[in-house]
Amino acid sequence: MHELGVTENIVNIALTKAGEAQANRIIRINLVVGELSGFVPDCIQFYFDTLSKGTIAQGAMLHFESVPTQLRCRDCSAIFQPQDTMWTCPECRGQSIEIFKGRELYVESMEVE
Amino acid sequence: MKKIEVIQNVLEANEIIASRNRQLLDKHKVLVVNIMSAPGAGKTSLILETLTRLKDRLNIGVIEGDVASTVDAEKVQSEAKAVVQINTRNMPESCSLMAAMIESALKDMPLNDIDLILIENVGNLICPAEFALGEHKRVVISSLPEGDDKPIKYPLIFVDADAVVINKMDLLPHVDFDIGAFRRSIAGLNPDVEVFELSSKTGEGVEKWCSWILEQTKADATR
Numbered sequence: 301m302h303e304l305g306v307t308e309n310i311v312n313i314a315l316t317k318a319g320e321a322q323a324n325r326i327i328r329i330n331l332v333v334g335e336l337s338g339f340v341p342d343c344i345q346f347y348f349d350t351l352s353k354g355t356i357a358q359g360a361m362l363h364f365e366s367v368p369t370q371l372r373c374r375d376c377s378a379i380f381q382p383q384d385t386m387w388t389c390p391e392c393r394g395q396s397i398e399i400f401k402g403r404e405l406y407v408e409s410m411e412v413e
Numbered sequence: 414m415k416k417i418e419v420i421q422n423v424l425e426a427n428e429i430i431a432s433r434n435r436q437l438l439d440k441h442k443v444l445v446v447n448i449m450s451a452p453g454a455g456k457t458s459l460i461l462e463t464l465t466r467l468k469d470r471l472n473i474g475v476i477e478g479d480v481a482s483t484v485d486a487e488k489v490q491s492e493a494k495a496v497v498q499i500n501t502r503n504m505p506e507s508c509s510l511m512a513a514m515i516e517s518a519l520k521d522m523p524l525n526d527i528d529l530i531l532i533e534n535v536g537n538l539i540c541p542a543e544f545a546l547g548e549h550k551r552v553v554i555s556s557l558p559e560g561d562d563k564p565i566k567y568p569l570i571f572v573d574a575d576a577v578v579i580n581k582m583d584l585l586p587h588v589d590f591d592i593g594a595f596r597r598s599i600a601g602l603n604p605d606v607e608v609f610e611l612s613s614k615t616g617e618g619v620e621k622w623c624s625w626i627l628e629q630t631k632a633d634a635t636r
Contacts, residue, residue: 309423386564395601407419
């Protein structure tokens, strides 16, 4: 729901980094998006195509690496993927759970020329 | 063609402004509480109750976030020391308050004369979880008619909360809301969270919530 602002940030980061590398064109931007982060890749690509028009990022492909949710049990330290919306530790049935992975949203790398 | 390593958080721009807000607030010894919930859970009512009970002891400012209208700001106007309305309709994003919106709202707040700012975020359990505003405390309100499964459906907002308010307790005889199950879900996600059961309508439990707010402002003043 807030992909427009997020995409503006992605374009800004990409243009800044490409400028520092004295690139003429951005070909591909690799993003890492956690499953829990709630961002919709198709929506980001849609905004990106509009926001990047007339810049060296125009036409760049966005590649999304999705990071599956991983949880950690606070009782027995087991790391597991939730099987459903109930966050219960499969090892000890504990219900005190913290998020280990899945909240990421970052620009990992870019391909430029 | 060459590959450039970047590794840069996309939300960093928001987080930089949030930490700038926090520095400004700390300089003026103002405690900020970010109040989040689904639409209709009772953010405005709880803010009004808090203002009524604490206005003689604290100078309280309110920042109202809404997609449109000034309805909520008008409701709290007479009780608060200062009110700033943010309408997100014309912003790049309308689903949540963001640090830059708070930065500009703080310019209209008499920070030297304020002890506490209550921020009413946009009614939404998803987007506000992602955006730090520079607040000291994050509070989520869940009301009984919403059902007891919200922490399971929207875990992120509960994971980062400092306090959870269970509102509309006066409706307990009329709805199927399992308080024990709700409390267990929250405790699992966030063992240190404070939980308040109250009704803004009857006033039951509101005193305890207000005491917690007072404690936070005292802790803030000695920082």
